[in-house]
Amino acid sequence: MSLLALREVTRTVIPQDQPALTILNGVDLVIEPGDHVSVVGRSGSGKSTLLNMLGLLDTPTSGEITFDDRPVKQYSAAQRDRLRGAAIGFVFQQFNLLPGRTALENVTMPLLYSTGRTFWRRKRIAADMLALVGLEHRLNSLPDRLSGGEQQRVAIARSLVRGPRLILADEPTGALDLDTGQSVMELIDDVAERTGAAQVIITHDPTIARRARRHFRLDRGVLTPVDDPAFEPLTRRDRKEMAPAAEDPLDDLAALGLADAHGSDA
Numbered sequence: 001m002s003l004l005a006l007r008e009v010t011r012t013v014i015p016q017d018q019p020a021l022t023i024l025n026g027v028d029l030v031i032e033p034g035d036h037v038s039v040v041g042r043s044g045s046g047k048s049t050l051l052n053m054l055g056l057l058d059t060p061t062s063g064e065i066t067f068d069d070r071p072v073k074q075y076s077a078a079q080r081d082r083l084r085g086a087a088i089g090f091v092f093q094q095f096n097l098l099p100g101r102t103a104l105e106n107v108t109m110p111l112l113y114s115t116g117r118t119f120w121r122r123k124r125i126a127a128d129m130l131a132l133v134g135l136e137h138r139l140n141s142l143p144d145r146l147s148g149g150e151q152q153r154v155a156i157a158r159s160l161v162r163g164p165r166l167i168l169a170d171e172p173t174g175a176l177d178l179d180t181g182q183s184v185m186e187l188i189d190d191v192a193e194r195t196g197a198a199q200v201i202i203t204h205d206p207t208i209a210r211r212a213r214r215h216f217r218l219d220r221g222v223l224t225p226v227d228d229p230a231f232e233p234l235t236r237r238d239r240k241e242m243a244p245a246a247e248d249p250l251d252d253l254a255a256l257g258l259a260d261a262h263g264s265d266a
């Protein structure tokens with residue numbers, strides 16, 4: 001049984017007054033429970049579009065996506081949002097923490113829409129999660145009082161607080177220095193191992209791609225397996241072209257399962 005599978009997934013957009021643009025082209029990818037996959041590719045190759053597909057934020061133009069072997073298109077929008085909120089944790093380059101809220105409040109947020117015991121115990125659960133990422137002494141700190149690495153730890157705690165079965169990360173270390181980036185990746189690996197979550201990491205950093213068990217390269221919307229990303233060193237031009245692009249903050253609300261919060265989990 002697969003956790004998530006993309007079969008022959010194509011995504012085409014038709015920009016105004018322009019010919020159709022194929023962003024993803026016949027993508028096949030099967031993610032097993034506990035899997036660890038990396039995807040590298042230059043800027044504009046379709047990485048974020050792929051991540052949006054994997055995160056059930058976007059639907060394919062053709063092809064099929066299944067979650068727990070059930071076609072995702074059988075789900076209503078509300079069911080899909082609920083599934084996303086419960087089963088998928090997103091980590092972005094931008095930490096997207098709510099600026100006026102403490103670390104604890106930020107991590108508690110995804111639990112506000114849960115029910116029963118989890119709802120009543122939400123502060124305890126969030127505090128435990130922050131302890132797990134080594135920030136038990138920072139519960140009441142506002143994001144602007146935290147270092148970049150600490151902010152990413154809070155963001156990771158927030159992404160993982162509902163115990164997702166799939167962790168999707170888009171350039172998670174892009175805004176961090178090398179050492180901090182490595183320790184953040186160790187942290188994600190640690191939590192994933194402990195909880196059995198699968199991971200898909202999108203990165204231009206070969207040392208991070210290498211941590212994964214299976215490696216892929218995305219080139220103009222075509223996904224192909226590579227043996228070892230370290231053997232395919234990126235050129236300087238690759239790196240330049242892979243300069244980070246801004247994320248749409250609305251995507252992140254959706255990513256937290258909050259876009260359709262009203263009534264979807266009540």
Ligand SMILES: Nc1ncnc2c1ncn2[C@@H]1O[C@H](COP(=O)(O)OP(=O)(O)OP(=O)(O)O)[C@@H](O)[C@H]1O
Nearest residue numbers: 013015023042043044045046047048049050242245
């Ligand atoms: N809705 C859209 N309409 C038109 N073009 C789009 C749309 N969404 C994405 N694109 C284009 O599709 C291509 C792939 O975009 P995507 O954001 O997936 O790339 P990426 O690999 O994540 O790039 P980066 O590394 O810079 O983040 C880009 O050329 C982008 O401009």
Ligand SMILES: [Mg+2]
Nearest residue numbers: 047048049245
């Ligand atoms: Mg991108």
